[in-house]
Amino acid sequence: MHSKMAKILASILALGLVAAACGNDDDAPAALEAAQEATAAPEPMDAAPEPMDDAMPAGTPCDGEIDGPVTLTLTSHSSGEAYTGAVESFNAGPGAELGVTVELLDLGESAYEAFIVGAASANDLPDIIDMDGPFLYNFAWNGFVQPLGNCVPDGGLDDFLPSIITQGMYNGELYSLGSFDSGMGIWAKRSVLESVGARIPETSQDAWNAEEFDQLLRDLAASGVDAPLDIKWWYGAGEWRPYGFAPIVQSAGGDVIDRSDFQSADGALNSAAAVEAMTLFQSWANDGLIDLAAVDDTNFINGDAALSWVGHWMYNPYKDALGDDLVLVPLPDFGTGSKAGMGSWNWAMSSSAADADAVWAFMEHVTSPEQVAAIAAAEGAVPSLQSVLDADPTFQPGGDRYLYVLNLQGAPDIAVPRPATPAYGAIRDAFSDALADIVAGADVQSTLDDAVEAIDDDIEANEGYPIG
């Protein structure tokens, strides 16, 4: 047995040495090519959409015709009523007229990105991809999705919020459109804030500053609230952490990456101001002011927590439970003004879409005022169309969610778009890990330095994510 194992080992090592001996040869030898094929290497740039004519320049996927009956696969993060309703109404209405049927495949949120990457490596991408905003840039860089180009008719974008267009842009081209944008802030109970004599800010300009917020948390704790700040720690690792807490770093004057060339996070994520702000955040965790034990949303509703640091998706459940006592306040100002996350799930056309015109017909349907209103209402989110937004009193001055609108209008100074770089996945993972360590008591400076190293390492491994 020993000798057999040794033989196998030896041959593997020999193989490796042969490989090493080949050195940095650019044209990979047969062994490597075989290895690449065995790992189902995709050729993303070759995955041209079929209706594309060689003579046509890129960015013109639509030819104005749908060639025969076509069935499109849509991967979505949700199969909630609003989503299935949008698909059903499309299939029954415009789809039936055009001969287009859409099938919805719900992938959930947690493994969504992995699924798409897996599908891409198997050359089996769906036709329509519903994806969280920041996935777009890596998908576009890899060639999983294609620009909407000439599919969008003249004036077809006029009603969209500018933030939605910004989110959909990569390398100067529009790749995606959303049915809603997100809103970020702190949900509180008016009665509880009044009971400790706290000022209730209404806009980002009069947000609590960091010291005020610190004092408020301590006052709330002293008044008998178990762990005043609910931060949905139970959501776990992933996008929630950079979406919800990068605004702390940004408010302090830092950022998750240096946006001048997207080549490094050094000096942005680990700047002195960022370290100071995250150290304050850490002290709240250390002092038991943050509820790290919650496993669901009941803590804020039943009063074990007094402030819920979370996005728009909690509006419906909180409003149902608390009614008029519910109030939305901006995130605290850590030095350069209150910031908030923005961007959310949006629709894109995969680069192997069966028929670009058919895909666009569906995208037009799910971004129509009627569907936008239904989907945004179900998500508790900000509708992506100005006309729908204007019709909802909760988004008007004095309304429950007016702050979200103000924040988006103030972008990029108040609501901060997630950086449009293919390195976003690395940024998310690094930030998510760093936040976990900071909450667990790690040295903030060295933790953020490590995060910077992880981000820069990813950018370097991808040769700076060159375009073209």
Added chain:
Amino acid sequence: MQPATVDNGASSSGSPSNRSRARAGLAFASPAVVLLTLFMVVPFGLAAVLSFTNRKLLSPLPTRWVGLDNYTDVLGDSGFWGALQNNLVFSAIVMPLQTGLALLLAVLVNQKLKGSVLFRTIYFVPITFSLSAASIIWLVLLNPSGMLNTVMEVVTFGAFAPDWLNDPSYTMAAVIIVSLWASVGFQMVILLAALQDVPKSLYEAAAVDGAGAWKRFRNVTVPGIRHQLFFVATITMILSFRLFDQVWIMPPRPGGPLDATNTIMVELVDTGFERGQIGKGSSIAVLFFLIVLFLTIFQRKFEPAD
């Protein structure tokens, strides 16, 4: 990966009937050999090749040979050594603890008492759960105000109720508890089978000689099952090196907090799949294989003789 227990009785000589037996043996072995080759040897060979390239999971950029860069990167990364240290600590604690606990449980459920079958079942049931499902359940039990701490607070009068998963000093302990709970039943069953093979006559003879319960255990039971004990220790060591599900799912971040539960498997998956650096991930896989191989060979030196 797992070493078969060596059957010293079956040495071959050259008679004709032996030849047809050898052929039958090959035929019986071939499905396993083919599958192992296809799904273990070939992928590993590819990993070995890829470890000398900068291969990404997905990238429009071409793959290049990078020589030993991946290996120097990995070996120069303190994260790798920290992960290896965690693996060694985990194995050093779990291997004796789990083998001992399995032996204890096996002896207990081997008693001819009412209900011992029920307890056998109870101890074995966790094996039928997937580790990731078990990790999710324990995530709730280990919550700072979860069931375990509620019990702890009562038992210790509030003196000991740590935040198991957010406090880096307790996370590995929590992972060890879950790992023991989830897999001790497997080792127990192997040892239980071994116990039932120890001839009754030896116990009777020992009893006649005036040996008490402890002496019978020490001088009859343990020597009678020494091969299985060794097998259990070896397999536990190898399995413990593959620690992944629990430390990926339970802590506030995979391998966290503060790398307290980071393992080589976590490093491997994180590098290869989360960061998409297949080349570098492959080099970790190769190093990991060599480490486990070395430890297994080293451990075999201690195999009890007949």
